[in-house]
Structure formats: C-alpha cells, structure tokens
Amino acid sequence: MRLRLIYSPKVVEKPILATVILKTGVPLNILEAKVNAQRGELVVSIPAKGEKLQRVISLFQDSGVEVQLLTETLQIDLEKCISCGACISPCPTGALRFRPDWTIDFVEEKCVTCKVCVKACPVKAISIP
C-alpha cells in the first residue's frame, strides 16, 4: 500500500516518520518527497497489511499528519471521509465495506475502477488518480 503524507507547518519539523518506523518495525520506503519550511509531502510505500497497516496510518494521523491512501484504482481522503457508508452498497464488486469500528475499508483487489463510488460520496473524499 502506498500513502501520501501531508505535513502541516505545525508538525513539519518533527521526526514523525522515524518514530513510526521505530514503533511499528515496518520498513517504510520513501518514493517521493517535497519538503520545505511550510509544508511537507511524502509518498511512501508500506510493506504491511491489515492491522499493522492500520497502526501505521493511525500513528501518522495521531501525530497530526494528513494521510491519503494512494492506490492504482482509487484514493480515499481519510481527512474528508465521514465514514457514512454511502459508497458501500452502490459498489458493484463489494470493494468497499465497513471495518468493525465503522470506518471504511477498501479492498483494492476487488476494485474495477467503475467510479460509481466517486459519484456516490457526498463529501468528495474519493477520487481516481
């Protein structure tokens, strides 16, 4: 899974990435980096799945970093997403579903990029790269 990490001025100077690696033991790989004094934007690849991936995402979010899921098929902006579920039942292949904590789970293997979810999302949190 690839993530885009957006650092605001408040957190741009903190060693968040290193902390996440140390805490989770997941060897993140930086694919792209644009950082200046105001803002930072990293694209990283994460060799982890399921709960471990979720923990990496939560750690970034808890440190004040905005996390976007970058996939070949579609992107869900987790900052915008309100976990309503309006995208779930219109999805013809069952690629979108709830996690037990009622946040949205995206199963990339099932996605056929039909874009039905893009129209269905009321807060424009889903886009196709």
Added chain:
Amino acid sequence: MGGKEQSRRIRSVKEINEKIKRGDAVVLTAEEMIDLVESSGLEVAAKEVDVVTTGTFGAMCSSGAFLNFGHANPPIKMVRCWLNDVPVYKGLAAVDGYLGAAAMSETRGFEYGGGHVIEDLLSGKEVELRGESYGTDCYPRRHVETTITLDDLNQAVLVNPRNCYQTYDAATNSSDRVLYTYMGTLLPNYGNVTFSGAGQLNPLCKDRYYETIGVGTRIFLGGGVGYIIGEGTQHSPQGGFGTLMVKGDMKQMSSRYLRGASFYNYGTTLYVGIGIPIPIINMRVAETASLRDEDIYVKIRDYGAPLRPDLRPVVRKVSYAELRSGKVTINGRDVPSSPLSSYKMALEIAEVLKKWILEGEFFLTEPVEPLPKYREVKPMKLRRRELTVQDVMRRDVVTASPEDDIKTVAKKLVERGVDHLPVVDKDSRLLGIVTSWDLAKAIAQGSERLEEIMTRRVITAYGDESVDVVVRRMAQHNISGVPVVDRFKRVVGILTTDDVSRRLVGRPTG
C-alpha cells in the same frame, strides 16, 4: 408492568444535575446502556444509570444559519446577497440574512452550497460576500463586495427547522436505470438499499414517548451547545417520524460536526451532528433508552416510482439491525445495504456528550413545553388535478405492422405528418418503434422490411402518469415521443414533445 408502575418517578432532572455537580452521576452511551440491560436486566440498569447519551450524524437539508454582517459605511440595505456565490435569503432587515444548507452556488451548482459555506466559515476560511440594493435615503449604497470570516459576523446562529428524524424509510430502486437521489446512488433492479438514521443511537428513538425531550432541552449541536426550540417541520411522532427544530451559536461549533455535502445530481446539504442526553426518570424511559437496532423498524420504499414520498411503494419492513448487517433480503435475493449517515460519528457524539456531563460542563434541562405526540403530515393541496398523459396524448395513432414494406410506411408518415410510428401486432400490442429518421436511413441503406430497422426496446408511458414525469423520461433518453400503452402493452395513444409544448402554451395561467 402496568402503566402506573412504568411512569413512577425514579429520579428527577434536578437530582441528576446535583449528582453531575458532585461528579458522581452515572452516564452511559446508548450502546453501553444496551449492553448493561442485556447483562444485568432493565431493573438494575434503570436503578444505576442517571443519563443515557445519544447521537446522530446525517444529512439534514432543512438546516441553515441566521447571519448578521454588520453595517458598511455608507450603509446598504441588501436585497440580494451571496456568500461564495451561494444566494442568502434576504427577506429580512438590511444586513441580516439566512443561509440555507440546500441553497446551491450560482456558479458551481451541485458542487458547492450553503452547507459548504457553513463548513468553510467554521474552518476559519474567508468567504466572499456580495450584496446588491436599490439604494434608499437611509441606506444609499447599492453594491458591496468584501470577504468575511466567522469572527467578523456579529451573530451566526444555526437554526434548523427540521433535524434529527427519529427514523427514516430506507430506499431501493425497481426501475431499469441508476437513480441519483437524496438517498444516494440507487442501482437498477433492486441493486442496493440505502438508509439513514442512527437507529439505536438516535435521540428520538431513545425517548420514544417524548417524556424528557421538549422545548428548551439543552443538546449537543454541531460540536457546541444548542437547544431544542420546538417540533421540527413534518413532525409526525406517532408513526416514528418525529423531528426537531434546533438552534445554537455557530461560533461555538466545529467543522468536524457540521459538514457541507452534495448528493450527485440532487443538490447540496449539511451533515449535522446532534446528541441529546436522556435522563432516566422512569422505567418507560429506561426501556426505550435501551431499544436496540433489532427493535427499530422502517419501511423500504421504491424510489423507482416517481411519486410523493408517502406514496412510493413499500417493498417490505426491515429493522435497523438487518439494514446495518450489510445485506437485506428482497424477493428472496440478498441485496447490499449501506447507510448515508455515519454511525461512527454518531457514536463519537454520544461519547463527547457523555464526557461533557461527566466533567461537569453540561447540565440537563427539563422541557419548558412538551413536544406534540401526534401530528398529521398533510400533502400539498393542489388546486387542479395533475395533468396526465391521457389529457395530452393523441389517440389517433398511426401504426404499422412488422411485415410492412418500408416505402409504404414512409409514404404513410408523410401523408399523416407524423414522426413516430409504433409497430404493433394484430392485437395492437407494441413490438417496436420507427421514426422518420430511421426510415430515411433505411431507404438510404436499401433495407426493405420494417422488422429489420425498428427499435425493439421502446420507452413507453402509461395514460395515468404525470406529464412532467414522462417529459423528464423523454429528456433522459433524448427522444421526442413515446407510445402510450395500457397494462397489456396495447398502444392506446402517442405523446410527443410537440403535443406537450402545444398544451403548455395553451394552459391557462390564472
């Protein structure tokens, strides 16, 4: 348990507030209350628990804010006003306005509306204000253009005429095309079911008989403190459709709990977060406060029929538990279901409200007036019977049979001056349609029999359908006429856009 026993006072709101002040009130979210009742029984739960907190976070179109912009110098009496190109209602004093969540931007349409302006103001963004006037002796200015933030406003008061539906009927679609509705994307042929409402967390489900919720009740509204100011519009509690009118100071609120949204090809709205504390004053309130999704039922209605909401056909009744399971059975088939309102946010709101009470920051209120327990919702009174297809259609339909020779048919079209030719069998049952364009093409390409060129999948109308509905159908399929058929598919007439426009021009206006 008898009614008398059920309504016997367990504790008063005053006693609960004293406990909150002392820091020893027992407060549970509605989910926790359900668990406690399941493990220890209703009697124990009612004895132990002082307050149950509830929450809901869903699209609530009847929402908006009264704003006071302050006076410019020289001053203006704004008769028209826009915020980020979204029209603000200006039938009020010079610099007062009401920004409605469903008002849409005049430049961005479905993309951006009043709900988004409210969210932008709450996120601290600058918003463009534009105002126009005719100029008066006391308010000479005629135009104003500036940018404002929430801090610049004297007052920003959220006043929502209809929020917090107790329950809401779920939606599906029997038609053969995708529908984009305020209930989200509905796939054809009962392809999915969408629903709204927090079910077992919903405030009005948890005080089913309106014993503690009323005018003046202090609530969580959009992340700040708000109040119930009355029944909401279309309040109809006897059938499970109670609603609330609420208000609160927007300056205390947060964009986390008030989110602008837009439903594709429908319009813009506002997701509103509301949480209401339910004081457990008697056994009846304790009982409704522990209702589960399994106990709360709604109807699934078919949005494939373009009818008044209460006339949309009912497919079946269903519990919130089944809806929330992710699939619902319709006609023996599993159909995916999903909500439009956020259960996760509803839970968060119930948790936040619980925290406020436990920390002694939020006290409960007794209603100043109760809300009505019975209200009929009347449909709009129409002065005239709705124009139906049979009022406008032509009955002398020129038809053809599939074996007909193309040249003969072309001749018939020219002689009778028509563009649409339904193709029927010997019992007048519809088999297909050809238009003058199809015929011209067929002659150019040398086809001979009508069967070879006719369109077999014909868009039709029934005589008792509303003309507006059929006009929309023609526009959606980009066609200019439809055969009118009876329930046996026999052609009884034809309706074209020409017939409709002729009728509309001739329609009395008084």
